[in-house]
Amino acid sequence: MTKIRAVLFDVDGVLIDSMPQYTQIWQQVFSEAGVELSGEVLYRREGATSLETRDYFKTYSMTRHLDAETINELEAKKRRLVEESKNWPDMQGAYDTLKAVKATGVKVVVVTGSMKENLRENLRMRYPDMIEDTLVLTGYDYENSKPHPEPYLRGMELAGCNSDEVIVVENAPFGVKSAKAAGCKCFVVNTGILKNEELLEAGADKIFTDHGSLAEAIVKEIEKSA
Numbered sequence: 001m002t003k004i005r006a007v008l009f010d011v012d013g014v015l016i017d018s019m020p021q022y023t024q025i026w027q028q029v030f031s032e033a034g035v036e037l038s039g040e041v042l043y044r045r046e047g048a049t050s051l052e053t054r055d056y057f058k059t060y061s062m063t064r065h066l067d068a069e070t071i072n073e074l075e076a077k078k079r080r081l082v083e084e085s086k087n088w089p090d091m092q093g094a095y096d097t098l099k100a101v102k103a104t105g106v107k108v109v110v111v112t113g114s115m116k117e118n119l120r121e122n123l124r125m126r127y128p129d130m131i132e133d134t135l136v137l138t139g140y141d142y143e144n145s146k147p148h149p150e151p152y153l154r155g156m157e158l159a160g161c162n163s164d165e166v167i168v169v170e171n172a173p174f175g176v177k178s179a180k181a182a183g184c185k186c187f188v189v190n191t192g193i194l195k196n197e198e199l200l201e202a203g204a205d206k207i208f209t210d211h212g213s214l215a216e217a218i219v220k221e222i223e224k225s226a
Helices: 019-031 039-044 050-057 068-084 094-103 119-126 150-159 173-181 196-202 211-225
Strands: 006-009 107-111 166-170 185-189 206-208
Touching: 006 150, 019 039, 019 068, 050 068, 094 107, 094 211, 107 150, 150 166, 150 173, 166 173, 166 211, 173 185, 173 196, 185 211, 196 206, 206 211
Parallel strands: 006 107, 006 166, 166 185, 185 206
Antiparallel strands: none
């Protein structure tokens, strides 16, 4: 077995408990336009950039009756509300997972579709000494977002690793598909509302219900590969 040299973490739903808020904000802006969106459709879009999700809604059956200008305005309002949101909680147990991974000596890399301007500073404040700014990729850093493999291909390049030398930690179908398309092993912590079957169908190698069991499994995998 090849030695594991890096663990690549998604952010929303993995390190930051933000998906309920993202979902609520998207639902709020569309509700003002007379459209009631289900949570599932938004969780299934997780991993795409806000702009890609905007374009998706231009063809989605529930929203395609809205003109493009209206959808653009709704997405812009959504981004303003996201930027104004404060004190989104850390994902429970995430700090202990990062600490356990760091203790093994492997690199911690972040690969996210988030386009929040202050994300690197935010992560540094939330997880001091756990995440290096130079090992963070955001939605601004690549052309093709999840489920395309580019995010995790770029993440491996940043870590200086091959696909058999990393573990990806995800929580959503798009992220899982991106990791598997890049040839990576993908552990999923299911913190959302989608069923495990949907994540397995996307290609998840293992699914965990919390960070405690996730951290234990990652450390075992690293130790086994040494």
